[in-house]
Amino acid sequence: MGESITFWVLAVVSVAAALGLVFSRRAVYSALMLGLIMISLAVLYAVQDAPFLAAVQIIVYTGAVMMLFLFVLMLVGVDSGDSLVETIRGQRFWAIVAGIGFAVLLGLGVGNAMLAAPKGLAEATAAGNVPSLAEQIFTRHVFAFEVTSALLITAALGAMVLAHRERAEAKPTQKDMSRARFVAFGKTGKNPASLPGPGTYARHNAIDMPALLPDGTVSPLSVNRVLARHEAAEGTLDPEVARLLRQEAASEREASTLAEQVADTKPTKPLEEPFEETVGDTEPLVEEDVK
Amino acid sequence: MEAAEIASITQHSGGAIGAAWLMIALPLVGAAVLLLGGRRTDKFGHLLGVLMAVASFVVAALAFVQLLGFAPGERRRGVSLFEFIPGLVDKVGLLVDPLSISFCLLITGVGSLIHVYSIGYMAHDPNRRRFFAYLNLFVAAMLLLVLADNYLALFVGWEGVGLASYLLIGFWQHKPSAATAAKKAFIVNRVGDVGLLIAMFTIFATFHSLTFSGVLDRAGDASQGTLTAIGLLLLVGACGKSAQLPLQSWLLDAMEGPTPVSALIHAATMVTAGVYLIVRSGPIFEGTGTAQLVVTIVGVATLLAGAIIGTAKDDIKKALAGSTMSQIGYMVLAAGVGPAGYAFAIAHLITHGFFKADMFLGAGSVMHAMNDEVDMRKYGGLRKVMPITFATFLVGYLAIIGFPLLSGYFTKDGIIETAMEHSAVLGWLAVLGAGITGFYMSRLVFMTFFGKKRWDAKAHPHESPAVMTVPLLLLSIGSIALGAYLILGNRFMIFLSPAVGAPEHLPEFHPFSAPGLATLALVAIGAAFAWLRYGAAEVPATAPRGSFLTTFARRDLYGDALNEALFMRPGQWLTRLAVFFDNRGVDGLVNGLAASIGGSSGRLRRVQTGFVRSYALSIFVGAAVLVGAWFVVGNL
Amino acid sequence: MTTHYLVLSALLFAIGGVGVLVRRNAIVVFMCVELMLNACNLAFVTFARQNGSLDGQVIAFFVMIVAAAEVVIGLAIIVTIFRTRRSASVDDASLLKH
């Protein structure tokens, strides 16, 4: 009876979580749902005379694998939700049809199968679950086990190889960066100092409020572009700030073309490049959204 | 005289008869040396050619003499040569008998004279060596044709002469007209050859043999229908080679070749091969009245057609070619009558070989003198400047129109008499033909040698050199005397009888029979009419338009037009259609199939979106289907 | 009772499959694959109980190891792709078409 209750509760939870995993817009939610499923399953393992597997499930899956997922999610960026608009014609329809069909067929098949009463593992695990399992693994399946170790090492090596990026040039030191900033200032007049902080006269979370310059005008440099884009999307951006941002973008573009010319004439200065590149990279984003 | 049956063949291996293969081999070697030797043999090529032809004649003469030494019943001598095609013709051999030896003498004799004549006629041609090579090749092939002891070897010679004829008609190959004429001659001949081929298939299927002895001795065993079929098919072959209706159209065009060729091949020898074939296959034709009737009808029709064509031609060689057609028509008519006609057919063939060769060579002599002008309207009055040519030509002319006591008189009269006995209608038509002959030959002679000079300004006619006139003289002797020698006392008929059989009653020579007199009268009327039109009156320099009949004759009785409308045009159309069908239909079907497969693959390819999820979907659907299938099958 | 576990396993597997097919974020797709693997493990464990044999559990154990290795490599690949393409959408990698 106890098992029934456990099963039904955890079954409902895990199916709901699975649906959540599939249909939630944000990857982080999906990851959390997956964690929930794994824990539920761990419990179900434990219920089914597999305490060792339940422990491994918690440690390996919820402990290691899930963390890995979350790490990667953070690395890739959590801020953007996944678009749920399907681009391949018929994909979603057929996927769901196939999924339901598959589940129904499999379910019917299993349900219709005349299964005898479960034998239970009492006999097989007379010496206790873990020792019995260990005996199996280290006797009958020892070769497979050793091969798995090779697999794990290979996987670790592979991950390192894949994630490793060979550096093409020496890592720029602080001194290099500082010099580059001043070189840029000499060529284009770009401010070499740090950007002004936002938030003068703010009444609330002022990170989206521009700072005022000594003459009372707005300093567009003080506004985080990402925020400005959000506000532009929501239509709450101050038109004055928008105008200034546009102006700023234009001057930056001019500066970047200038910098390119500089780079062309003086190719011996590689350190300028990444700098200007990032500037040029973000600029069109803003302009489009502001419009 | 009771030698009505064909004698059996005795194998023979000695003397000139045993060496009969030399007759063929000598000119063949000559041709091979001249063709393979190339320009190195230019200097002596013509002499070698003549030498080989004369040598062949010597062998033939020796064989003839040897043959005369045997009793008449033993005059068919077989010479076995080598194994050919096991099963079909086990052994190829030669058959030397009165019939073949007569042809051999004619071919090598007249052939040698024409070889000699050609030395002079072709003196200025840079390719004279090649000309003699072809002439030698022709002589060899023609001898193989008449000497073969089986149909297959005969066919080899038959096609060999066709090839030689093709090469010689097209000798001046740079002239498109010559090349076209040569091709036409070969192709029309091929139509006949198909007949001969199928005749051979039928013969082999019926008699399991292709040798003359194996076939002709057992001709009576086959059914009437089979014999008729074989006979008609052989006739088709003969029509092609001998320019009989309806396969006559090539002969007039063949005059594009050098004149000695026209004399040798298209007058004296090759074109008579059809007559030889019919006479040689006599037992087959004798077994079937239908085939014989058709043969005689073809003969008479051609005889008249040729004569009519001859009346309207202004080209001297074409007029003579029409005449050749007509004379061969006489021979075919005689050959169709049966044993009674064979001797006359062959005798006329031989005398015709002489007088027609004589006239062709004479015409060649005239052309030679007139800068190769062939239009008789530009001749006239040549008898004074070319006396020898004129004299010899006159002999040939008199012989052909049947002037009493000359060769043609005896042989042609014999044919008319025989035909008359066979069927009065055919006989009288043959008489009519003789009358027309009188007209057109007289016209030719009057326009060429009599009347006023109508020469081109540049023409300076002169008598030809001796190397050309001597052969003319020799040929005219034959034209004068041969007929009387052969016919009087049935000498030739008796000589031939071991080979072809003889009628139960030997004919008697009636110099003043009704048909004979009628023929003479008609010929005289024709000649007189020709004198009025072309001898006494002025001959216009350009041909008048003439009546419908003249046009009809000028256009070769619309034979070419008919061929063109019936075969050439639809043929070209069919060819184009077939090519179109092949490119668009057969190939189009294949390529269309390929294109549609390509197209559907292209459409199918779009399924491959490149999106991993699409592939995953198909895997997943596949898995679901598998589960379903397992479910269904498991529950069966 | 084991039937219920199996049906649950099938259900989770199907949902995971649908997720693989409809989601474009590579990481989420990966999670769905993990879900499918887990569903399989559940089936294995259930069968072990059903048949009274530890083999199912051993297999499930190996599946976990392999899945762990797979996740490591898979995520490394995703990171690499993201680094060069600035996108984790599986639809962007559609070169298979060519």
Add this chain to the structure above:
Amino acid sequence: MPWLSTLMGVSVLGALGVTLIRNDKLAKQFTLLVSLIVLALTVTMAVQFSPNGDQWQFQENHSWIPAFGVNYSLAVDGIALVLILLSVILVPIVVLASWHDAEKGKRSVRTYFSLILVLEAMMIGVFAATDVFLFYVFFEAMLIPMYFMIGSYGGPQRAYASVKFLLYSLFGGLLMLVAVIALYSIAGKNTFMLSDLIGTIQDVNTQKWLFLGFFVAFAIKAPLWPFHTWLPDAAAQAPAGAAVLLVGVLDKVGTFGMMRFCLQLFPDAAAYFTPLVIVLAVIGVIYGAIVAIGQTDMMRLIAYTSVSHFGLITLGVFAMTKGNPGAQDAGTGATLYMVNHGFSTGALFLIVGFLIYRRGSKFIPDYGGVQKVAPILAGTFLVAGLSSLSLPGLSTFVSEFMVLAGAYRLHVPATVIATMGVILAAIYILWMYQRTMNGPTAESVKTLPDLNAREKWVVAPLVALLLVFGFYPKPLLDVINPAVKDTLSSVSVTADQAAAAPGVKEGK
């Protein structure tokens, strides 16, 4: 001594050797040497062949794939022997003729010559194989060198032509593979040996299906109407030498296969399908000739004449069925025709190839009056052409006559129609000759050189063979006749039946 394997081995080793020689000229000379050695060996072997001895001579038998009963089993009878002779005679001639053909190709010159030698080995193998599976392997493997020869050294449309050739042949080959496997499993004897398989399939319906599988492959190969359209493209795009081997030898595998496999393995089906095949063959004879007349590309023209000739060969082969008293003649004629056609068409292709090499155009209207500037070229062209139209005195006539005379015994109307092809042959050959060689000399050919010494050496043996066998075909016939007789005994027509005489009526 394993003669046949030696022949193939020498060719293959030669092919490998050629690829190692960096100097093109040396490679050509080496190829010529190898092909001449193979020729000499084959002639030595042929001399030891006793025509009236065993049907199969020079047998070699080694197990190859024991699991399926596949043997590496070679042997020749008279038919195979003459075809192998044809192949090995043509190869040195083709090598000599192709001296400069490969220079414009996509691949190296030595590759071309190496391919020729590989092809030679395949050709020997395909004719000598007495194991059906081995035959199939050679049948398909033969395509590969030819594909590269056309595809890498051919004319402007070589890609289209070579792919078309390959696809057609592969399609047929696959049908045959199905039939081969079916034959193996239905016969159930766990062997692919031809001699063991003959007579095993008794059921007529099974025979029919298997027959079709084999026949379509061979009909494509031969090529029989309407499977012929690959040939003009392939032959026209291939270099002249490759075209000779393609039409001269490779296509013979089709008719050879019909005789060896279709007739012997499935005699009842062959008898059933004979009317259909003969109709196709006769259509091919006439149709090929008519389409040939309409061509303006000389290579295509010759290819179409071959379609016509293959119709006649097929007619001869299928005149070998039960109840034809002329079966022996037709079969011998068809075999002889295969050999003669190789020489005749080979000569024609090579001479036209020389002509095209000089002028750079395949189109008839670009020529005219060549006879005047190049009389030897024109003369040999005429001889080759005349052999194509089966002029008596040239060997093609003997075979054509035998085929027609043999077929006439049973198939009168078909033979009569096929005989009409003789007229059409005269038209296509002589018209082509007239348009290229006769008439006023065209401006563009005024400076055409005549045949050089090498080219004369190419043409001379072919012309000599045509002439010699035209007057004295006995040596070949003596070898072929017993083999055809043995073949016929599998088709259950005995020679005695063939000699019986139903035609003559007793008395009158």
